[in-house]
Amino acid sequence: MLSATDHKAMVESAATPVTAPVVIVGGGFGGLYTALALAGRRQHPPILLIDPNDRFLFLPLLYELLSGELRSWEIAPRYDTLLAGKGVAWLQDRVVRIDSDNGLIHTGAGRQLAFSRLVLATGAQANSFGIPGVVEHCFGFRTLADVERLQGLIRKLRERARPLQRLAVVGAGASGVELACKLADQLDGSAIVELIEQGPGLLPLAKAFNREQADRALQRRDVRLRSHTQVEAVQADRLALKGPGGQEHLNVEAVIWTAGLSFRAPEIHPAAPVDRQGRLLCQTSLQLRNHPHIFALGDIAHVDTENSGVKDSGVEDSGVEAALPANALPANAQVAFQQAECLAGNLVHSLAGEGLEPFEFNDLGEMMSLGVGEASLTGGGFTLAGAAAYQIRRLAYLARLPGKAHQLKVAAGWLADWPR
Numbered sequence: 001m002l003s004a005t006d007h008k009a010m011v012e013s014a015a016t017p018v019t020a021p022v023v024i025v026g027g028g029f030g031g032l033y034t035a036l037a038l039a040g041r042r043q044h045p046p047i048l049l050i051d052p053n054d055r056f057l058f059l060p061l062l063y064e065l066l067s068g069e070l071r072s073w074e075i076a077p078r079y080d081t082l083l084a085g086k087g088v089a090w091l092q093d094r095v096v097r098i099d100s101d102n103g104l105i106h107t108g109a110g111r112q113l114a115f116s117r118l119v120l121a122t123g124a125q126a127n128s129f130g131i132p133g134v135v136e137h138c139f140g141f142r143t144l145a146d147v148e149r150l151q152g153l154i155r156k157l158r159e160r161a162r163p164l165q166r167l168a169v170v171g172a173g174a175s176g177v178e179l180a181c182k183l184a185d186q187l188d189g190s191a192i193v194e195l196i197e198q199g200p201g202l203l204p205l206a207k208a209f210n211r212e213q214a215d216r217a218l219q220r221r222d223v224r225l226r227s228h229t230q231v232e233a234v235q236a237d238r239l240a241l242k243g244p245g246g247q248e249h250l251n252v253e254a255v256i257w258t259a260g261l262s263f264r265a266p267e268i269h270p271a272a273p274v275d276r277q278g279r280l281l282c283q284t285s286l287q288l289r290n291h292p293h294i295f296a297l298g299d300i301a302h303v304d305t306e307n308s309g310v311k312d313s314g315v316e317d318s319g320v321e322a323a324l325p326a327n328a329l330p331a332n333a334q335v336a337f338q339q340a341e342c343l344a345g346n347l348v349h350s351l352a353g354e355g356l357e358p359f360e361f362n363d364l365g366e367m368m369s370l371g372v373g374e375a376s377l378t379g380g381g382f383t384l385a386g387a388a389a390y391q392i393r394r395l396a397y398l399a400r401l402p403g404k405a406h407q408l409k410v411a412a413g414w415l416a417d418w419p420r
Contacts, residue, residue: 020116022045030119030121030340030343045117050090050093051079052092053079057143058075074310095266096108098266111137120280120294122266125261126142132232132234134231136234141257141258157190168195168254169193171260174256176197186369192222193222194250196226202215217376229397230242234241242299264301265280265296277302282295297340303339336363338362364380
């Protein structure tokens, strides 16, 4: 980590574009991994990462945190620990406005910071679609606080074990399916889990093998899938539904919402073009259109995928999905991982006045958690399900955890737990 003096000089001086840092807004997969990749380059520019949270969250393993298979420190390390000695300054703040013409950003705490190049990696948020009661009454599943709330709910339902207790999970994409399996295992029959999907079936974007394995996993746990069913309103203890049989009210103990994503970047002046969902329109170099000094990646970026190597791909278990335009990359961790390395190189090229490289997505397949100790995976013509797939998935994500030091620490913890 930079010294306090260096940090203050970097973030609060009226630096010129030549000496100002590369500022990365958002410390999720795209932002953090871009910062680490850029810091690994020789003679890299000053780097400032801005995020309002104090911890990075490895979303694909949030399900294992819920079930107690992993611990919070393993999937949610602190930024100050991750970035120590890396040459990356971290500022706990939120960017609210970007002045592109003058190379300045404005933060929620009132700071005005200069940048030489700006990276937007602000991710996505849950989308309520304006349905009454969703914001007020539904549980989410994107933060550590969400996990703690759900763990408390599970304990309460197990302790009182009343008949016909029911949880509803809305959205049968990857996040909803994985969450429903973990919940059913944790509840162990003390409550019914209903999976509600507006479309014709579960996992519309997944590979056929994973879809089949998910269907079997749900059936084994007696998770009830309601397809072609639309949520019209949510109350504290019931759902108003419209399905094949008409309108219905479903009594529930709680509703977990995984039905979609919304995208909103900080305010940019002059305005940057966005798609109909609010994702920033980017060239294949990950540059924003009409803003050569600003880049975007991850969920918030709609990359021009023409000639970018994009194929029809599945959805990795990185959170809830949204219906995306046909030519948009999937909103998942796999894309952000790959974009980070490409973007780090393009930032160096851009600062040197060199040509930029196009991003090409390489679909490595998909992995899904399907309950405690079970998973399904497919990629490169290879398919596997069950306990072996669960271990492979864990090892694959171990290799993707940020920083070698954290990977080794987590690996040591897993080896210590192995006899149990």
